[in-house]
Structures are given as C-alpha cells and as structure tokens.
Amino acid sequence: MIRLRLERRETAPAWLKLALAVGAILLTLLICSGLILLAGAPVFEAYGRLFLTPFSSRFDTVETAVKAAPLILTGLAVAVAFRAKFWNIGAEGQLLAGAMAAAFIGGRASLPDAALEPLMILSGAAAGAAWALLPAFLRTRYKVDDVVTTLLLNFVMFYGMTALLDGPWKDPLSGYPDSPDIRIEAEFPVLLRATRLHLGIVIALAAALVVWFVMNRTVLGFSIKAVGENPRAAAYAGIPIARVILTTAAISGALAGLAGVGEVGGVHFQVMAGLSPGYGYTGIVIAMLAALSPLGVVPAAVFFAVVITGAEGMSRATGVPVYLADVIQGVALICMLAALLFTHYRIRAVGRPAAPAIGAAPAPHRRVAEG
Amino acid sequence: MDEFLAQIFQVGFFAALIRIATPLILATIGELYAERSGVLNLGIEGTMLLGAMAGFSVGYFSGSLWLGVAAAMLAGMVMGLIMGLTTVTLGLSQHVSGIGVTLLATGLAFFFYRLIFGQPSVPPSVKPFQPVPLPLLSDIPVIGPVLFNQFALSYLALLLVPLTAFLLYRTPWGLALRTVGENPRAADAGGVNVATMRYQALVISGALMGAAGAFLSMAQFNAFTFGVVSGRGWVCIALVVFGMWSPWKSALGALLFGFIDALQLRLQAGGAFHLPYQVFLMMPFVLTIVAMAMVSRNARAPAALLVPFRKEER
DSSP states (O other): OOEEEEEEOSOOOHHHHHHHHHHHHHHHHHHHHHHHHHTTOOHHHHHHHHHHGGGTSHHHHHHHHHHHHHHHHHHHHHHHHHHTTOOOOOHHHHHHHHHHHHHHHHTOTTSOHHHHHHHHHHHHHHHHHHHHHHHHHHHHHHOOOHHHHHHHHHHHHHHHHHHHHHTTTOOTTOSSSBOOOOOGGGSOOBSSTTSOOBTHHHHHHHHHHHHHHHHHHSHHHHHHHHHHHOHHHHHHTTOOHHHHHHHHHHHHHHHHHHHHHHIIIIIISSOBTTSOSSHHHHHHHHHHHTTTOHHHHHHHHHHHHHHHHHHHHHHHHHOOOTTHHHHHHHHHHHHHHHHTHHHHEEEEEESSOOOOOTTSOOOOOOOOOOO | OHHHHHHHSSHHHHHHHHHHHHHHHHHHHHHHHHHHTTOOOTTHHHHHHHHHHHHHHHHHHHSOHHHHHHHHHHHHHHHHHHHHIIIIISOOOHHHHHHHHHHHHHHHHHHHHHHHHOOOSSOOOOOOOOOEEOTTGGGSTTHHHHHSEEOHHHHHHHHHHHHHHHHHHHSHHHHHHHHHHHOHHHHHHTTOOHHHHHHHHHHHHHHHHHHHHHHIIIIISSSOOTTSSTTHHHHHHHHHHHTTTOHHHHHHHHHHHHHHHHHHHHHHHTTGGGOOHHHHHHHHHHHHHHHHHHHGGGOOOOTTTTOOOOTTOO
16 A cells, blocks of 8 residues: 655755745635635736736836835845744834935935945944844843734834824925935936836845855854754854844844835835835745745745736736735745645655554654645 | 823723723633644734624624624634644644734735725725613712723623633633643643644634624724724734733733723823824833833743644654
C-alpha cells in the first residue's frame, strides 16, 4: 500500500519557494473568483482588467512603479523584522514617522539646497527607526508583547500626526488638514520626464540589495536569523539577544521610514491624513509572499502594486468593488503561510510504514494537509 | 476645579462608560477563550469589523436588529473556523494567521458593504437598539440609571463575565479548555481532544467578536463606517494581558478603558485645554501601552499560547 507521509526537512531550495508563491497566488485568485461571481461579473474579464490595466498605458505602468517603491520598502521592513521574530506590525506608523520627518526637513528654508534630500532621507530613516525602537525596547526591557504595541503605536502615530495637521502644522494656505508643501529644491528628481517616477524606486531597489547583503553576508544577518530561529541556542552561542532585536527593529523601522520619505519627496510633497493607503500592512503580505527573502520582496511588491493599481480599472469596467484588492491581500497571506509548510516538510511516498520498534512510539505519520 | 469635575462625573458619564465598555467586554472575553485554549486570535480587529458590517446589513434589510446580531456572530464564527484551520489543523504561525484573518475579514467587510450599498451620498442607517430600563432596578438613585438603563447587549456583556468565570473554573469543559492551553500533552493523555477544544474556543471567540462589532454598528452608532472599529480590537488584545487572562480582571480592564474613553469624549466635547481632538483620540492608546508596560513583566500567559500542538511529535 502506498502511503504519503510528511518528513521534516532542514532547507528549502529557492525554486520551491518561488513555486509555492505562484501556487499561493493561483489559489488566492481561484478563491477570490467566487467574490467576482457574487458581484455578477465575468471572472476572466475582471482578472484581465485587474492584471492588464497597469500595463495598458505608459501612465498606468509608471503609477504602478510609483506604488511599488513604498511597498518594496515596507515589505523589506517586515521581512527583516520577522526573520528575528520581532513581530513588527507597525510599519504603517513608522512610514508616517519617516514621512513627517522628511516633510519637516524638506520645508526648512534655512537649509542649503544640496543638503535637503540627503537630510530628508537620513531624518526619515532615523524617525522610522526611533518609532520602531520604542516597542522593541518595551519588549526587551519590560517583556511587553511587540505585536500589540506596534499595532497600537500605529494609531498613536496617526492621531498624533493628524493632531499636528489640524493644529500647529496646518498649511495656512490650505483649507484641508495638510502640512505646508516642501520646497521645490527638496522634491525628488524625476527619472522619466513628465511622469511621477521618482528617486524613491531607486532607493527601494538599492535597499533590497543592501538588505540582501546584510542578511546573507554579514555577522549581523546571521545573528538576526539565529535569534529568530532559536533564541535559546543563540543565547548559548553568545549572541546578545536584546541588542540584536533592537538592531533589527531599528533597521526595520528605518526601511519603513524610507517608504514615507519617498511618498513625501516624490509623490505628495506634503503630509496629509491619506498619505498611506495601508502600505505598512500590505508590507506584511509582501514579506510573507517573498518567504522573507529580501530579493523576493521586489517581485512580490510589484505584484501587489499591480493588484492595487489594477483594482481601480477592474472596478470601473466591471463594477466589482475595488476592495477585492484587500481581500486578495488577506487570502494571499493565509495561502502563502500554508504553502510555506512545504518548505519545512517534504511529502514522501512510502511503500509500507516501517514497523515501529518494540516499545517505541508509532511512526510519526502526519496526514497530508487537506486543501 | 470641583465644578469642572462635577460637570464631567455625572450619571450620564458612567452610563456612557458602560456603553463604551460593552463591545470591549464582549471582544475581550472572546479573545480570552481563544488564548486560554492556547491560540492568540489576532483576527479580532477584522472579525469585529466584519461583524459590524454583517450585523448592520442584515439588521437594515430584515428590520430585525437581533437577526443582525445573529448574523454578526455567525460571520465571526466563520472567521474563528478559518483561524482554527490555519493555527490548529495546519499548525501555522498564530501571529501571521491572525493578521491574515484580520486583513481578509476587513477586505470582506469593505467589499460586501460596497457591493450591497454602493456609494450612496447619504450613508444608510438603522434605528439603533434603545436602552431597556429594568423595572424597579432602574429607579434606584444613581446606580439605577447607570447600571439598569442600558442596552440589552450591555446586560448580556456584563452577565457574560460571571458566566465565563463559571464555565472556565467550575465545569469539566472549562478545566479541559484551560489544560489544553497550559499543557496540551497532558490534556491529550487525559483523553481530551486538543484540536476540538481549540476549535470550540475559536468559534466562541469569533462569535463574541462579531457580537461586539454588531454592538458598534447597531447600538453605539446607527450605521456601519469603515472606521467603526478603529483599533478597539487591538486594545482588547492588550486588555487580556492587562487582565492576566482572568475574565474578571479583563472585564475590569475593559471598564477602565471605558472610563478613559468616556473621559476623553467629555474633555473633547468640553473643549478643554484647547487641544486638537485627535490628541484625545490618541490618549486611550497611549495609556494602553503604558498599562501593558506596567503589567507585562509579571504577566504569565497560558503556557501553550502560540505553540501548535502536533500529537505525533514530541
């Protein structure tokens, strides 16, 4: 009798992770097609619009790339943090922190022109890092659960920001709760004439390379992974756990902060309540879809930039609510998480289960996961 | 100053406190069941939102608010089942599964609200639940109007606390649930089906989170808005820690949070200190973090929280 059994495996090849991500996305689209049918639209046309709108014109393609930049950065932020099992769900708040710092620096008349952009980038990264260090410190010092604090701090940052925008930081020339525009000299250079494609995408791609290097070629990266995989063993090996978690948080927050810098420097040129349509939360989905691999984050982010951009076109053409994009994110996260099981186990067909030695526990059979 | 305080602490203030605390008690007790069984249910925020949407929609079209509450609880139970599939059956990361369920439920709530109601210029609303004064009891001075002139769901939420304490600490089912959360291996050896217990806890937790959402959209407010939950679910996660996984203390935490929230509403309405209103909205979140920092060192979570149980592995 042929039986299937799952065996633990130590490492998974990269092609497997790619295949799993593709499989998870296909499964997600299959599940979500039910919603399209409920909305009374033809499935293939809706998906056609969803995935083709972003490539239907130069404008749409550029807009997709513009959206991909912050998504790459928040995806990296989450990927780094989750590697150390620092559960940073606060990329959204850290993004806003970075955006506020960049908008503040970018509006200073006293700074020399040439110093504006470097200072915006540095201060935005620093602000994001600081906002992420707070929950990391609370965890290492007071054992406060990082999931809860990073989530709550998102709200603290959002209300704090809108309080400033409604009060002392309100643009006197605008009727809306917006910050004053940054100086023209502080606006990020545009890469493609007459579009919004700005320096941010370069920063994001460079960040992906740097994070890949740090995670795979440095002691720090090794420590981050060790702390995440087995903190007890890491402690025995002499790795200072608390310091590694704080460093991870700072890197993660800085990356999310950079996402905010790009939105201010290249897209909005100011801070307002609707600055981020949930880029921080989408970053979690992206990081997981990339199986926490820094280079994998790039295509995963592009995929979700396509979905978010395409959802508008799909909604206009077929009447399917644009929020299908949000459902896709949730379903994709769960599907990918389930798919990742296959990186820990391999399915083996076995002729007959080995007879257990007398007195030993029954052979560890695990039913193949349903669905 | 005395006059200022007298103005704030009126009967209406304490009645508002209970009203604000009601959804928090429901969802916090719901989370408590899940965590006591060993599963952190981070689906809470999205489940509440989906409950608010499902409850409101069914209440709106059926004309029966209670049918809406039932629909909200049903939607919550479905989310609990999904959480069970990922964390119990598949043994996946509870953190990531929970965030996934929250994203999914949030997306579904937005999607179906837009599908059902379109984009009306005037958002649809229902005639919300009205307070039900309990005969005789509501005539007691001070206590009467505060405690006994509330929504039916508020009474149920308050009754849920002793009921949960009884179920957890005085019944075989409760003992089994707590053992599953503390030492699933021992529970399994004692003939308890760990997976079934966790599924039950997650379905109960989803139902209560759904009811909490229904309260928001049909009692506390009279319509569904995208921001109707806005972080309350995450606060409930903190309240369970703050309450040391005890139903009484967690509910007390919810009342304390209700106090802070009612206070910020009063200060906001009174135009005190001339601060932007967002500062007051921020206050409960800051205080929740401070409270977490104060208690977390001594908090002892159920020992098997976050640990998937695989019968075959040891």
